[in-house]
Amino acid sequence: MARREIGEINAGSMADIAFLLLIFFLVTTTMEVDAGIGRQLPVKLDINLPPPPPVNERNVLKILANKNDQLLVEESFVKMEDLYDIVMKFYTVNKSGERDINMPLYEPITKEKCRAEITKLQADLVKSPDNTSLPGEIAKWEEKSALVDEVGVYSEIHKSAVIQLKNQAGTSYGLYMEVQNILKQVVNELRVIECEKHDFPDYYTLREDRPEDMVYINMLRILVPERILESKIEN
Amino acid sequence: MSKFKKGGKRGIPAVNTSALPDIIFMLLFFFMVATTMKEVEMKVEIKKPIANQATPIEDKDNVDFIYIGYPIDAAEGTEPRIQLDDRLAPDVTSVGDWKKSKVRAGKRVLDIVTSLKVDKKVGMRIVSDVKEELRDVDALKINYSADISK
Numbered sequence: 143m144a145r146r147e148i149g150e151i152n153a154g155s156m157a158d159i160a161f162l163l164l165i166f167f168l169v170t171t172t173m174e175v176d177a178g179i180g181r182q183l184p185v186k187l188d189i190n191l192p193p194p195p196p197v198n199e200r201n202v203l204k205i206l207a208n209k210n211d212q213l214l215v216e217e218s219f220v221k222m223e224d225l226y227d228i229v230m231k232f233y234t235v236n237k238s239g240e241r242d243i244n245m246p247l248y249e250p251i252t253k254e255k256c257r258a259e260i261t262k263l264q265a266d267l268v269k270s271p272d273n274t275s276l277p278g279e280i281a282k283w284e285e286k287s288a289l290v291d292e293v294g295v296y297s298e299i300h301k302s303a304v305i306q307l308k309n310q311a312g313t314s315y316g317l318y319m320e321v322q323n324i325l326k327q328v329v330n331e332l333r334v335i336e337c338e339k340h341d342f343p344d345y346y347t348l349r350e351d352r353p354e355d356m357v358y359i360n361m362l363r364i365l366v367p368e369r370i371l372e373s374k375i376e377n
Numbered sequence: 378m379s380k381f382k383k384g385g386k387r388g389i390p391a392v393n394t395s396a397l398p399d400i401i402f403m404l405l406f407f408f409m410v411a412t413t414m415k416e417v418e419m420k421v422e423i424k425k426p427i428a429n430q431a432t433p434i435e436d437k438d439n440v441d442f443i444y445i446g447y448p449i450d451a452a453e454g455t456e457p458r459i460q461l462d463d464r465l466a467p468d469v470t471s472v473g474d475w476k477k478s479k480v481r482a483g484k485r486v487l488d489i490v491t492s493l494k495v496d497k498k499v500g501m502r503i504v505s506d507v508k509e510e511l512r513d514v515d516a517l518k519i520n521y522s523a524d525i526s527k
Binding site for chain 2: 157160180181182184186207309310313316319320349375
């Protein structure tokens with residue numbers, strides 16, 4: 143008895159269907175991109191430190207966001223659109239000479255200054271070897287000295303210049319993020335300018351996980367420091 | 378007679394199964410790719426704020442997520458709540474212990490980024506409390522989650 147002819151199943155196109163499925167999922171599963179603004183929280187110090195030295199008002203930019211989502215900068219109401227200009231002014235107005243008495247000063251950093259500071263700090267370290275903050279200070283000045291080697295004399299904002307952010311318990315997170323975004327934008331744009339000025343690679347291509355990029359990132363952090371101080375919520 | 382055998386009754390060739398291992402590999406690759414999507418059941422509603430200066434998070438393996446928003450289940454109240462993994466935290470003090478429990482081999486707590494996904498209407502009080510908890514356990518690297526554009 144002749145066997146019934148069993149049709150040949152062409153299994154070759156099963157692979158094509160599997161490819162299609164794979165490509166479909168490859169495309170759809172990469173749609174969610176997690177993005178955000180990165181920040182470093184200040185270390186919690188559990189020893190009681192002496193009160194910090196009084197800081198000149200001109201070096202502090204006070205931004206307060208109240209529970210009605212209004213912005214107060216230096217005690218006057220400000221619209222969100224104007225915040226960018228104010229922060230940019232804080233960072234740049236006195237860069238080429240003192241133009242505004244209410245904004246922080248800039249100081250040119252030269253090789254001699256670095257050397258003088260390092261010598262002074264090393265002498266202090268000999269006198270009080272228990273001071274744990276001195277080695278950190280020395281390291282910072284050595285970094286600045288290396289930066290002067292790289293880019294020449296540069297202008298640095300006053301060392302106590304800081305942007306102070308205060309929020310109230312009812313301030314909305316959306317407003318807080320808008321402020322954070324503007325602060326980040328100012329720093330990013332100034333760093334892009336510095337990258338172009340000193341022939342660094344493109345700022346937005348720098349990655350923290352590549353050591354050769356970290357060299358540039360650290361230099362940019364000295365040239366355009368991101369100094370934000372967030373106070374605890376009071377009420 | 379011809380040198381070539383006439384076809385005659387051809388035997389039926391068996392199903393060509395050489396493609397089957399390819400399909401298995403493909404399924405494997407699919408799961409290798411698809412399992413980087415972390416599906417966490419959201420117990421809180423979150424509408425992320427928009428920040429055009431946000432940068433994409435590259436290394437998702439070294440990121441812990443904290444979700445803060447209004448609970449989806451009305452029985453949990455109308456106050457913003459914290460979701461850790463897939464449970465609602467009873468209060469903000471459990472954040473410290475949770476973060477310590479998320480320790481990964483070979484990495485300090487300091488190296489792991491904590492991503493805060495917060496609804497834009499939530500008040501800053503709870504966010505500030507979470508940040509203080511993270512400071513207490515030395516989890517200093519944080520990332521405010523936001524969409525780069527609408």
